[in-house]
Amino acid sequence: MTINTPLTLFTINMSHYSEKIRWLLDYEGIEYNEVALTPAVHTLPMLIKGKRAETTVPLVQRATTCVQDSPRIVNWLNNEYGPLKTLPAQHEQEIVAIQQRFDEIGKPVARYLYLPGFAHDALIKDIWTQFAKPWEEVFVRAFYPVIKPAFKVKLKINKKDVARAEQKIDAEIRWLEERIQHGQYLVGDQLTVADITAASLLAPLACPEEHPIYGTAEFREKMAGPAQQWADSPALKWVREIYAKHRGVIWAKPPVAA
Structure with a gap:
């Protein structure tokens, strides 16, 4: 698996947690494709992909890897695409x-x-x-x-x-x-x-x-x-x-x- 594999970001348009990760990806220059989910309809796909008994967004997917919940996503991005300039190790x-x-x-x-x-x-x-x-x-x-x-x-x-x-x-x-x-x-x-x-x-x-x-x-x-x-x-x-x-x-x- 390489970081060249396309990254998909699942969001809900009004979600401020989604905006957090969208902004982070934009600022860090990490390429991604955004998929906008519709509230109520989003619950089953997020349950299945997240595998955490949660229906929340955002969720990022790369190949078969899915990461749900914004702080977990930040940590994963830092490990996979980092070190992130927005997460300097000394701080x-x-x-x-x-x-x-x-x-x-x-x-x-x-x-x-x-x-x-x-x-x-x-x-x-x-x-x-x-x-x-x-x-x-x-x-x-x-x-x-x-x-x-x-x-x-x-x-x-x-x-x-x-x-x-x-x-x-x-x-x-x-x-x-x-x-x-x-x-x-x-x-x-x-x-x-x-x-x-x-x-x-x-x-x-x-x-x-x-x-x-x-x-x-x-x-x-x-x-x-x-x-x-x-x-x-x-x-x-x-x-x-x-x-x-x-x-x-x-x-x-x-x-x-x-």
Whole structure:
């Protein structure tokens, strides 16, 4: 097996964990083909490929090797394609610790956004079916009244859990504000996995212009509206600055449907 074997990245378009790995691959210059999965329809393929009893994305595949879950993917990429310039060995332990810190707010961020977002069913259905095959779009739109409540239960989208998510997000935003007082980057003097993780996981709240979903006016208004309480915070300004400086074009090569 060589690294010349094509790498495939399985994503969901709105997933900030998917954006994390997509950004990492783009920044590291690792060639890949992106396959966009449709929510609800994605569960069985990810169960089968991941072999971890998980339905999550992202997942990378090279030949018969499949790696699921973003921190595991980062570790695998570093072993197979590294050393990654975004994971310098002298700072690896600190970078991994910050990666874990912000990975843990991924679900709270999604929970926080979907509570208001699910008041706008047309927007959710449009986002979910952006890269869907015709039959997948028909399925999602037809069964959306069933998928929506099931999704809300699975992600714990209710007022009590969303309130807890808000507290968790606020705490990490305050931590980030303190951290960036000491420099532009979270570790050392260059962009690392720590920065990519923090910026990606907070991007749905910061709504950077570079992101083709998070950066739209409709997303900012209908899903990220409650996040206005942090919009002018140094932390979310930092996210937008990191995107502007280091992200580049997203989907220069559009993903294909699964």
